[in-house]
Amino acid sequence: MADNRLVHIVDDVPELDGPQRPESLTMVVVLDGFLDAGSAAARAAQHLVDLDDTGPGAGRVVATFEVDELHDYRARRPAVSFVVDRYQDYDAPRLVVRLLHDTGGTPYLLLQGPEPDIRWEAFARAVREVVERFGVTRTVSMGSVPMAVPHTRPIALTHHANDPELLIGVSPWRGELRVPSSAQALLEIRMGEWEHPMQGFVAHIPHYLAQLSYPQASTALLEQVELAGRLTVDLSGLRAEAEDREAEIATYLAEHEDVADVVAALERQYDAFERAEESGASLLAPDEPLPTGEEIGQQFEQFLAGLDEPGDPDDRNGGA
Template sequence: MGKRERLVHIVDEVQELEAVRDAGGDLTMVLVLDGFLDAGSAAARAAQHLTDLSDGPVVATFDVDQFHDYRARRPSMTFVRDHYAAYDAPRLLVRLLHDAGGTPYLMLQGPEPDNRWEAFCGAVREVVETLGVTRVIGIGSVPMAVPHTRPIALTPHANDPALLTGTSPWRGELRIPSSAQALLEIRLGEWGHEAMGFVAHVPHYLAQMDYPLAAAVLLEQVEIAGRLTIDLSGLRAEAEDTEAEIATYLTANQEVADVVAALERQYDAFERAEEDGASLLAPDQPLPTGEEIGRQFEQFLAGLDGPEEPGPSDQERG
């Protein structure tokens, strides 16, 4: 227990949470770890939307120095003329938020730990058990060979089949890169705690830009699984604006539109065939390469996602 205490500091008395626990109520904790599962910045944008709606107090803080590789992901600093003026320290913390109806819930957000994943899982377990969390919901997104003109698909997952709110598009077994977020779901299940999540499938040619539609889709699932009510009107309006910009660009660039049309045919053929979910390609229809699509969309992404004023590059942000 001593080691865990050094890894996370939990606020001793949060009366509102104690009242929920004493009444035997549910307490959801949304999990968003930056750095891996976030194509289109969908999870980050979803987390920002939640804090914009209800920026509550911090109730737990992790010792980031124990988890962060500063040379691999260097935090930003501000240099003014002849001195260093500010340092944007990475923060891994839990906030107390409220939904549209006033229901309290938590959000654990920050950079995915670069090391000591098992220790991190143990620290999160302490947060869950101390604050009375009844369900953890992780969100993320991955780039997929899908067109933006079709509904965003989701991969639901959970450490208890009874928690699943949808059907997985995959069949059989897949070998995938691991993440601290995924490992946490496994460990929480071993410790008797409910954990689940959703991964949005973002068109891979849009994975480097902000894609608010995917963020809205993820939060719709958080509403259902967490029994919360979240005002998504602003996020949906932002998504509509982005979709309109994409449509305008495709109208003016026939070559790019042809590539998207090819993806649509492949996607529709796959849906009709209902074949093995391990591939999103229809038989005998080769997918345009990522390089081909990337070249066509380079100008598009620069125009849509470029900063209005000088700022860190995409690589620096990633």
């Protein structure tokens, strides 16, 4: 069972107890850090919190994890403000479970906060206690990783689950991949061993946009969470953000031909891959070499700066 020192669960949650206890309850999991290219999952989670408007108890915290037992402060130092001659506004990391409601008023839980740096097994046991205390019937996670894909094509998603019957999409991968683990990955494995269903979605983020907020991917993730979690989420605000971001990127590419050429190369590679998949041929496109990470990094150094700051660098410096 869970390590009681790691999680503190609220005793009295009328909406989830007694005769009002829902027949099914979804818990969404978003752990910031490793699996969050483009801040896609974190932005999606914040969107869920912002949407909850059920009154004074909106976004009520129903479980709190002992971050001091899980967080490496020297590896990920929280921010603090220094004002004239004193420190204030320490941004303490929080790992909590909130009670939220979807657009139709259906209650669900959101586990959100920094991914634990240590004690993953104990963390998984603590999450198990939350699941069993509130009668969670399905757990759904979100994440995102940088990939060599163009932003002009549909956002691809990796579907995964500890029970094949939970999958609502086909995985783009074939065979076995050995990848760095995460607390979310371990949690899914352990939940399966404890016979608690868990599934998730990982969005593929264009790696040249991985350091920017990418609401397009947040929208794609939440569309899948709606299906898997039997929830209804108003995505209009996120879609508006996504349109604004697309316009910024399009404007920059129109003004910087060298950067546009790199994106065009990615588009050709992506389309060749898609054609090969459809025809059953080799997935490699030898006539369309994929730009290396170093080449893309060089091309997009100014790209990222250009989106963060208005105007062209030459204009800001008075021209060449």
